[in-house]
Amino acid sequence: MHVFITGVAGFIGSTAAKMLLDQGHQVSGIDNLNDYYDPALKQARLNILQDYEQFSFIQGGIEERGLLMGLFAQGFDAVIHLAAQAGVRYSIDNPRAYLEANLIGTFELLEAARAHPPKHMLLASTSSAYGANTDMPYSETQKADHQMSFYAATKKSNESMAHSYAHLFDLPITMFRFFTVYGPWGRPDMAPYKFTHAIANGRAIDVYNHGNMRRDFTYVTDLVRALVMLIETPPIKDQPLGAFDSLSPVAPYRVVNIGNNDPVELGDFIAAIEQALGVEAVKNYMDMQPGDVPATWADTTLLQALTQYKPNTDIKTGVTAFVAWYRDYYQAKDTATTT
Numbered sequence: 001m002h003v004f005i006t007g008v009a010g011f012i013g014s015t016a017a018k019m020l021l022d023q024g025h026q027v028s029g030i031d032n033l034n035d036y037y038d039p040a041l042k043q044a045r046l047n048i049l050q051d052y053e054q055f056s057f058i059q060g061g062i063e064e065r066g067l068l069m070g071l072f073a074q075g076f077d078a079v080i081h082l083a084a085q086a087g088v089r090y091s092i093d094n095p096r097a098y099l100e101a102n103l104i105g106t107f108e109l110l111e112a113a114r115a116h117p118p119k120h121m122l123l124a125s126t127s128s129a130y131g132a133n134t135d136m137p138y139s140e141t142q143k144a145d146h147q148m149s150f151y152a153a154t155k156k157s158n159e160s161m162a163h164s165y166a167h168l169f170d171l172p173i174t175m176f177r178f179f180t181v182y183g184p185w186g187r188p189d190m191a192p193y194k195f196t197h198a199i200a201n202g203r204a205i206d207v208y209n210h211g212n213m214r215r216d217f218t219y220v221t222d223l224v225r226a227l228v229m230l231i232e233t234p235p236i237k238d239q240p241l242g243a244f245d246s247l248s249p250v251a252p253y254r255v256v257n258i259g260n261n262d263p264v265e266l267g268d269f270i271a272a273i274e275q276a277l278g279v280e281a282v283k284n285y286m287d288m289q290p291g292d293v294p295a296t297w298a299d300t301t302l303l304q305a306l307t308q309y310k311p312n313t314d315i316k317t318g319v320t321a322f323v324a325w326y327r328d329y330y331q332a333k334d335t336a337t338t339t
Helices: 011-022 039-049 067-072 088-093 095-115 150-169 191-200 220-230 266-277 301-307 315-338
Strands: 002-006 026-031 055-059 078-081 120-126 173-178 205-207 253-258 283-285
Touching: 002 011, 011 026, 011 039, 011 220, 026 039, 026 067, 039 055, 067 095, 078 095, 088 095, 088 150, 095 120, 095 150, 120 150, 150 173, 150 253, 173 220, 191 205, 191 266, 191 315, 205 266, 220 253, 220 301, 253 301, 266 315
Parallel strands: 002 026, 002 078, 026 055, 078 120, 120 173, 173 253, 205 283
Antiparallel strands: none
16 A cells, blocks of 8 residues: 655654554655654654665655646545644644645645545544533534634634535545644643753753643644554445544534543653653643634544554553653764754
């Protein structure tokens, strides 16, 4: 199987690529290696993938007109679309970056797929698409009309764009909404890294909404395993699995949650980091950030029905693995800098 991954040097993209390569598949990927966060981390992820003969890489932005069209001409069995401008807070300060990467970039992807259809396309959305919903756990059949950030709005727009292409051009598309992904090789702008880095260096951590937050933390390997399994289950029009299925009534299109189905109090997550580091955090309690939500919780009934798999890595295990990677990576980086 030949899989094309956008955002292949990213946190989730590189993990997915490695899993597919380890299974013997061919992977082609694209990434612009931008400086939203340290490009050295992206290059380090990419270096691991480039050790595989069956991996090929193209550096470029998916929003570049015609670039994806040319790449899709070689033919792909599956596409995993992860390239995006991420981050809730950054979308308030720099919304144009989200317009270009998330909306125009996804349009270019859909146009390329229209011309050269893969067997299945899997496009990343986000739990933030549920927005102001308070009925939990979030299920894919719920309305999601009130996004709280421009980032979430662009992702919900991607869902609508993808549905129209699935309907008009009979493209099998799965949108996957993932929930607070963490683990080794995680992004430095995300809370797990920020907490770990600050605590390890004796600095206070900012705890928003005075700690009254719950997240359905999902370990990256769990998410990617589910994603790889979903490749084999393209949506088929008029064949829903049951009332819980989000399958469109007019297109080979569905939305699938990928989460741990186990919301964790923010304080418990911080405690797991403290335990892994052997250091107690100094906490700076703050009000809620604009655009954020107090809780997330995934209903994974549909995911389990499609794949017979349920993400289940507990917080202690996942955080311990992340902290071990953090220490190894940054110790090696510091050693390289001083020698």
